[in-house]
Amino acid sequence: MRTVRAVTVAPGVPDSLRLVDDWPEPAPEEGAILVEALAVGICGTDLEIIAGHYGEAPPGQERLVIGHEALGRVLEDPTGSLEPGDLVAGVVRHPDPVPCPNCAVDEWDMCRNGRYTEHGIKGLPGFARERWRVQPKFAVGLDPVLAPVGMLLEPASVVAKAWDHIERIGNRAEWNPQTVLITGAGPIGLLAALLGTQRGLTVHVLDRNTTGPKPDLVRALGATYHTAPVNELDFKPDVLVECTGAPVVVLDAMCKVGPNGIVCLTGVSSGGRTINFDAGALNRELVLENNVVFGSVNANRRHWDQAAEALARADQSWLNSLITRRVPMSDFAMAYEHTGEDIKVMLDLTS
Incomplete structure (x- = not known):
């Protein structure tokens, strides 16, 4: 079985952050679109998960791949919604399986029963791994100009x-x-x-x-x-x-x-x-x-598309200036050190 490197935690266990060298390749059940990970952004939510304050591994697993501010490049998409080489981000929250009235109409950011799942946070593996998969419904294509800063799409x-x-x-x-x-x-x-x-x-x-x-x-x-x-x-x-x-x-x-x-x-x-x-x-x-x-918290697909358009229209040098540190995956722990001086830290998953 092919494996990938992944940044993981044991949810609820403080300081359990680890770089795992033999994490399983993402299963096809996770989504039809296979993505080569380029980067993830780091935010306060990641630091709170690392501190053990919250976080939930997928069913049957003890560890959670973290990372919800994703940027990747499509490797294959048999559905034809994206082309190989396209930049892509994955929508973080998925609707609950019941579903509640809001999730039933794709307003999963307004979930009423709390049974939603979230990549890298609650019940779904995150994007801090060398490859990930995503369903077309949750795959947001990005303008090529956003290659250096596309991980800003989630906060946007x-x-x-x-x-x-x-x-x-x-x-x-x-x-x-x-x-x-x-x-x-x-x-x-x-x-x-x-x-x-x-x-x-x-x-x-x-x-x-x-x-x-x-x-x-x-x-x-x-x-x-x-x-x-x-x-x-x-x-x-x-x-x-x-x-x-x-x-x-x-x-x-x-x-x-x-x-x-x-x-x-x-x-x-x-x-x-x-x-x-x-x-x-x-x-x-x-x-x-x-x-x-x-x-206001989180976002649904409409907001992700609005954000992608807004970032593509922005001054790209200004967006680049928001990234105050770019840390290679080999030095992953440094990306999660809170310095108090950073605006946005990016973990480079290709190095």
Whole structure:
């Protein structure tokens, strides 16, 4: 049996990250399209899985191949949906088998019963292996120009969903947004800012970093960079996309938008912290200003396609600048070391 190298963990066991040299070749049951892996992006979810906080191996297996921000090249596709040599990414979440009402109509990002599966996270092998397979329904073709940065498609799909839902909510009434504030200049925040500028909005990004690449990346988009606390800013945005998950920032964000404003929460808080906060004042503001606060996570196929289009239209040198480290597979452990200075780390699966 042919084998491949794969980066794996034992879910629930802290620091069990291993590079396995003889992982089984992906079985045809995983999908008709066979893909040569090029790279995976690393995010906080990977680090939490490595720390043992969560993660679930496929049924009957003890270890989980991690990696959900995929980029690969098609080796064979007997279905004809893609051609050999095409760049491809795999959709992370798959619908539950029941299915729930949302999964039944391919809105698996809005699964209601929690029985979905996710590559590299929950019940499905991830993409940090030299070869993987995917069903045509979950294979997203990429423009060749995205070869150096295609692993950004997964976080971009999360942002595309956020903007899709922002616009659906905004259209409850006559809506002509002008200004958006993004809190957090990590990969999600910067990609949210990119999609904001592509919509012709005046974009502001707030982050604590005063040095490093983040301020310049924001300004390169034509956006304005801020380091002051949210509640000290001298304007009220029409839209606020919160990407930090920091409790104080989340609460300040909900209080900051203008009339008919929309706050989209994409950052996940860790919990366990109590803050003295005037909930009554927040409620009064939300009601009297017709404001909306909602959470957004994951993405369905429509959002992946929207993200692929947005990345292909972006300045490719700017996207390249988001990748602050490219680590060969032979040095895999270095890719998962949190330095606090990176924006996006990429694991090169071809070396």
